[in-house]
Structure formats: C-alpha cells, structure tokens
Amino acid sequence: MNEFPSSAGERAIGFPGVVGQVGPVPQTRDQHRWAFTVLIGLLTLLAATFEWGLFAAEGWTLLNLLLFGLFTLLFTYVAIGFAQAFFGFLILSDRHPYPATEASNEDLPLLPLTAIVLPVYNEDVGAVFARLQVMSDALKSSGALDHFHFFILSDSTDQEKVFEEKLYWGRLVTEVDGANRIFYRHRKLPLNRKSGNIADFCRRWGNQYRYMICLDADSLMSATTLVALVRRMEDSHRIGILQTVPQAINGRTIWSRLQQFSMSLYGPLFATGANFWQQEESNFWGHNAIIRLAPFIQHCALPDLPRRSAIGRRPMSHDFVEAALMRRAGWEVRLADDLRGSYEETPPTVIEHLKRDRRWCQGNLQHWPLALARGFRPVTRFHFLHGIFSFLASPLLALVLLLGFLKNLGTSPLSEGLYADAARAHIAILLFGFTMLLLVLPKFLALALALRRGRAHEFGGAWKMIASALLEMAVSILLAPVFLYFHAKFVLFSLLGKNVEWHAQRRNSGDALDWREAGKVFGLPTLLGLAAGLVTWWLTPAYFFWLLPIVLGWLVVIPLTVCIADPRGGLQLQKAGLFLVPDEVAPPTEVRALRRAVGVRVRHPNIDLPAGVIDPVAYRQSTSLTTNERFRLHRQVWTTPATNLAPVWRQELARLEMRAVSHEVRGEIVAYPGRQRFRSRQDFERAEASE
Amino acid sequence: MNQTISSHGVREWNEAQRRAETYLRALHGTIGPADRTLLVDALAKARRLRGRESSAHPVTLVMESLFDLLPPETAAPVAMTPPMQRVAMIPEKTEFPFHDAMRRLFNLKLFPSAGVQ
Numbered sequence: 001m002n003e004f005p006s007s008a009g010e011r012a013i014g015f016p017g018v019v020g021q022v023g024p025v026p027q028t029r030d031q032h033r034w035a036f037t038v039l040i041g042l043l044t045l046l047a048a049t050f051e052w053g054l055f056a057a058e059g060w061t062l063l064n065l066l067l068f069g070l071f072t073l074l075f076t077y078v079a080i081g082f083a084q085a086f087f088g089f090l091i092l093s094d095r096h097p098y099p100a101t102e103a104s105n106e107d108l109p110l111l112p113l114t115a116i117v118l119p120v121y122n123e124d125v126g127a128v129f130a131r132l133q134v135m136s137d138a139l140k141s142s143g144a145l146d147h148f149h150f151f152i153l154s155d156s157t158d159q160e161k162v163f164e165e166k167l168y169w170g171r172l173v174t175e176v177d178g179a180n181r182i183f184y185r186h187r188k189l190p191l192n193r194k195s196g197n198i199a200d201f202c203r204r205w206g207n208q209y210r211y212m213i214c215l216d217a218d219s220l221m222s223a224t225t226l227v228a229l230v231r232r233m234e235d236s237h238r239i240g241i242l243q244t245v246p247q248a249i250n251g252r253t254i255w256s257r258l259q260q261f262s263m264s265l266y267g268p269l270f271a272t273g274a275n276f277w278q279q280e281e282s283n284f285w286g287h288n289a290i291i292r293l294a295p296f297i298q299h300c301a302l303p304d305l306p307r308r309s310a311i312g313r314r315p316m317s318h319d320f321v322e323a324a325l326m327r328r329a330g331w332e333v334r335l336a337d338d339l340r341g342s343y344e345e346t347p348p349t350v351i352e353h354l355k356r357d358r359r360w361c362q363g364n365l366q367h368w369p370l371a372l373a374r375g376f377r378p379v380t381r382f383h384f385l386h387g388i389f390s391f392l393a394s395p396l397l398a399l400v401l402l403l404g405f406l407k408n409l410g411t412s413p414l415s416e417g418l419y420a421d422a423a424r425a426h427i428a429i430l431l432f433g434f435t436m437l438l439l440v441l442p443k444f445l446a447l448a449l450a451l452r453r454g455r456a457h458e459f460g461g462a463w464k465m466i467a468s469a470l471l472e473m474a475v476s477i478l479l480a481p482v483f484l485y486f487h488a489k490f491v492l493f494s495l496l497g498k499n500v501e502w503h504a505q506r507r508n509s510g511d512a513l514d515w516r517e518a519g520k521v522f523g524l525p526t527l528l529g530l531a532a533g534l535v536t537w538w539l540t541p542a543y544f545f546w547l548l549p550i551v552l553g554w555l556v557v558i559p560l561t562v563c564i565a566d567p568r569g570g571l572q573l574q575k576a577g578l579f580l581v582p583d584e585v586a587p588p589t590e591v592r593a594l595r596r597a598v599g600v601r602v603r604h605p606n607i608d609l610p611a612g613v614i615d616p617v618a619y620r621q622s623t624s625l626t627t628n629e630r631f632r633l634h635r636q637v638w639t640t641p642a643t644n645l646a647p648v649w650r651q652e653l654a655r656l657e658m659r660a661v662s663h664e665v666r667g668e669i670v671a672y673p674g675r676q677r678f679r680s681r682q683d684f685e686r687a688e689a690s691e
Numbered sequence: 692m693n694q695t696i697s698s699h700g701v702r703e704w705n706e707a708q709r710r711a712e713t714y715l716r717a718l719h720g721t722i723g724p725a726d727r728t729l730l731v732d733a734l735a736k737a738r739r740l741r742g743r744e745s746s747a748h749p750v751t752l753v754m755e756s757l758f759d760l761l762p763p764e765t766a767a768p769v770a771m772t773p774p775m776q777r778v779a780m781i782p783e784k785t786e787f788p789f790h791d792a793m794r795r796l797f798n799l800k801l802f803p804s805a806g807v808q
Binding site: 149169170173179180183184185199202203204205206207208297299301302303304306325369370372373374375614615616635638639640641642644653656657 | 714748749750751755758777785790
C-alpha cells in the first residue's frame, strides 16, 4: 500500500489528520446561526399560538394534543425553508447571485492534476460521452486540459451498454487525442452501487491525484468552473469538499422545463440562505463537487449501519454521510453558491421524478442511526434529520389530515363551517393563510429580486417571468398532494423493508408519458381522491372544503402528468417565452456546444449493436473492446455483398455509405489509378480488356 | 470471361469499390494518399484472385484483399486505465450509543443475526 503523496504535504502544513482540529470559527457564523434560529423560533411560536388558541377553546383532548404536536413539527419544517429563502433574499439584494469569476490563467501551470470521475450505470451512452467531450474541448480551449484526467467509472450491467461505452470511449480517445488522459473502467460486480464505484476508484488510483471532481451521468461543468474549483481548494487547504449549485438545463418536457425554471429563479435564494448559516458545515450532494482525496480516503469510507434493519445496512444516500465523516475529521464542507457553470438535467416526467425520490427516501431514512451516532457535529445531525423529515413530513401530514377527518366526524353541517364560532373560524383561516404565505412567499421574493436586480430579461422578460412563476405555482400546488401520497407510501415501504431497486434513471425526454403508464401509476391516488372527496362530503361536509385542494390534486393527476410530460408542449411554451432560464436566453459556450452535440446525436442515433460491429475503428483499435464473435462478424459483414446481407446490416452499411457520398458531394472526390465507376457493361468490358 | 461478367459484372464491381472506400473512410475519417494506394492494391489483388475463385463475389474479393493489405495496428493499444497504486480505504469506527443502549434496554432481536456481525 502506498502512502498519499499529498497527505504528507497536507500534514506538513498542519492540517487535520485527527478529529477535532478545526480552523478558527468565523465570528459572523454564530451570529448568523442565532439569527436563523430566532427567525424559525418566532415564526413557529406565532403559528403555535394560533393553533393553541384553536385547541384550547375546544379543550385538550388526546386528539387535539396529537394534532397540536404534529402541526408544530410540520410548521417548523416549513419555517426552516422560509428562513433560508428570507436570508438568501437579504444577501442577494446586495449582490448578484453569480458574481463574475476570476479569469486569469497565470497560475494554470501550478494547478495540481485533478481527476474528473463520472460514474455511469446503464445510461444513455451517447449523451454521457457528448458531455464529456464538451468538457474536454472546453478545458483544451482554456489551456487547462493537461491538469485534468477523466475517468468513466462504469457499473453497467447491460452488456450491450458496456460494449457501447467501450466503443464511445475508443472513439472519444481517438477524436480528442485523449490517450492516457481519458480512462474507462468497468466493474463486473457493482458492489455498493455508486458509493462503491467511487470508493473503488479511490482505492486503485486515488493516491495519484490531489483532488477528484465528482460528476453525475447528466452533469456538465464549464472549464472556468472546473479550474475555479481547483483554485479554491488550493487557496483554502481546510476545505475537504466544495459543492457547487448545479443549474438544470436541456429540459424539453413541460415538467422538466418547469423544474429548471424554478431551480434557476428560486434556487439561488435557498442556496445563499443555506450558506448564510451553514458556512463551513455545508453538505455534499453527491455530484458537481470537488473533493480532497487524501482525507476522503482516510476518513470517508462508509460505515455499516447498526445491525440489520428493514432499511438496509449500507448507506444508500452516501453523499450526506461522506460530508458528515469529512466534518467529523475536522475538514470543511462548503457550498460554492456564487459559482456558475455547473449543470445537471432533471427528470423528464413526474414518474421519473418519483422513482428518484423513492431511492432518496430510503437513503435518507437510513440516516436515522447516524443522526444519533457518536462524534458528529450538531449541524451534521441537523442535515441528517432535515433529510429524513423531508420525506417523513408526508406521512405525518397524511396523519394530520386523517386525524382532522376523525375530529370532524359528526360535527356541524356545512352552513356552520368547520368551526362553530366565527372567531375561531377566522383564526383557522388566518393560520392556513400564514402557512401558505411561508410556502409561497420565497417564490415572490425571488421574483421581486429578479425584477429589482434587472434580471427579468434572463427569464424572457418581466411579464413572461411572472406568468411562468404563477403557472409553476399552480402546477406545484396541484402536484403537492401527489407527492404527499407517494412520499408517504415510500416511507411506509422503506420501513416495511420493501427494497428499492437501483434502476437507471431515464434522463432524456424522447418519449412522452402515455396514458396507460400514467393510469397504472396514478390510478390509486385518483381513486383515493374520489373516495376521500365523497366520504368527506357525505360525513364531514365542513371538512370537505379544507380537503378540497388535496382531493383536486389527486383527481387531476393522470391528465396533468401526461400533459406536462409532453416534449411538444415544452417546446411550444419555450417558443411562447415561458419557463425560459438564463442558460437558454444567453447560453454559455459549453451549453451551446452540448446542444450541438445532442443535435448531431438526434440525427445520428447512438452506436447500437450493428453499428458497433461494423465500426472499423473499434475493430482495429484494441482487442479489449470487442469479443471474438464480434470480430468474426465484423469481417463477415464487410465481405458479404449487400444482397446477401440481413436488412439490419444493409441499413448500417448504407448509413456509412451515405456519409461517404456526402464527402464526395462536398468535393472530396477520391481519385486513384484504377478507380472508376462503370457506367455500362461496355465500360466494364473495356476495363477488362485493358488489363 | 463471359461467365464472370454476367454473374459479377458492372454493379458488383462498383459495389465492391464503394464498399472498400466506405471502409477506409470510416476507419480514417477521410481517404488519404496511403488509402488510395491501398485501394489500388486491393482492387488489383481482387482481380487477380477472381481468376482462381471465379464464383466469389467482387465485394468478398476486394474486402478480403483489403483486410490482408491493411497494415496491422502497430501503435501500442491505448490504456483503458492508468497503472494502479492501491491504497486502503477502511471505514473508521462509528459508534451508535443510542441504538446500543436501546438494544440493551429492550434486548430487541427483531432481525435475527445472519451470522455476520
């Protein structure tokens, strides 16, 4: 086993190798945390006072006590989100969300070699390599290419995907002259999923690099940002993990465009607000971040969770745990909320979004033992508990709804309303309004900020930005009950030990969601909405109106999800100037390059099996790329006349020939002695006679 | 001769030429001087072979000739990964006092051990 070359240097300059050696705490940090806590406390106290007034008048029954406790807990969660956005708003009122980044290249030769790692699992191979090529080209243009190595870390189980990956790797290496700079590794046994994949890289090659930039299969980062991340790590040797805030791009369906709009408009508020109080105790989101490898390898191997449990022993959401371990070892985890040029893609449909939530749900619930484990810092425990509560809130809210229904069974008829006296009814409406205000006010603050800072044109203009935000809010309100239903189900399933399968995410939006699939997934919530509506109308008519927003969401879920999963609808809205984002209105170089690459891919689809077999580059490049059968098949296809070939091969050859013809059309006429196109039998006979 | 022409005539030889050009273009991206020489040699060799294997299709003859003439890949194969320098990445001890205490308190054995601690 070799020692880290970098760790000796890091020890020499007095940086932590042991627990508890942290740098001086910034003076403002405690003040920020106090302000954050006080605001949350005040808001929760205010809401709890309203609620207390309601229940105290009714008398403190067990049901009321339970409802009071649950409401206060849920409201605290809402208040945390609001407080982050509020402080983010205050900070961003004085500065641009993305100040210009440094552009000097004088120190480039001093930058250490950094590994850019890209774990893949049965992904759309063409898209993954298109992004990789864009990043490689961007680094080359910036002159920083020599300071970065790329690693494609494949855990793919589909053998055709593995073949495609090797083929694309071979082509990319040839096209960008990436030998000994772009690497590919496939694990036959994908142990411990993504975290195991990264750990495997660390064990094999981790000690050859000081930093690792961790990407996801749909990640894209600009050269400026990649270099800026390394620079910042070099400037501050206390940082163990530096996380960027990725912006969503390339959304085609209405759902993905809606998400990228909200991430672009509201995201900076929440990220800046989180940074305001977290500072050096921020979190790791698993991708689009730079990691100092020496402490990561030394301290961040994932521990087993205590004993066997229904939710599994190996942490699935590894990122939170790795950040926690890094903090425990005394290193900083920071959020670079001021860096642009970090991108990801969002799920194209609500179903894909829910699939991802299912994995995250089980992963976050697993953090419960870690939240109480020894040695972690209070903010780390908060991160764990906040992550757990982001999913646990749904079953708790469902419980509140159920208890509310039970409480109102047999109460006064519709004419008297939910509360018998007008004063209490007013308090109830006030409380509801206050909660809603905290939920939607951050969005209006973000709108106000964009208008005030003159950023509306980045979202298509003031009116279109406002219209997009209102539409987004409407869809979010309608879909909130759907997420409530599924998150509650996920929590229940996870606790019952029903395992989450690790499916590859469908990241592109090529196929719209069909009615049948939507009906299959959302049929039960629709029936639930119908039943809940009928039962509450019949038994507790006063409660019906309180439940109506939720019932409505369940009832419209099928048509709504089908409608917003349509790429054509997304395109129409884009043309109408709705849900535009800054990276679309004025796309940066790398986003433009990616679009071009994706456009080429649409015209020339992925290398599939036949294309892979006849590819001469793959055939001649390396025996490690292809199997013997493919080699034989390759030769066989090329030496067989078209009439004797199966249509699939004929088609593939025709595609290559078309490319050759296009070369000729462009004037690249091939002339060599003996080359001739025989136009007639006489031509041929003349040629025969002349030989 | 007539047999050859009638069974493998104009169209077939055109197809064979096109196939060889397509192959080289797919291999090198374009057709350079070396490729032209290769094509000439492959066509000449195929015509010579035709006399001996009169039943073989020109596509087969030309492509087989081309495969024989193509120089073997002399450059060292591109390394898929850099050389390994293994390091250990072992989890540090993490204690769960709350869970341990709860287990001791209630002696919970909800999930029987699978023999692995």
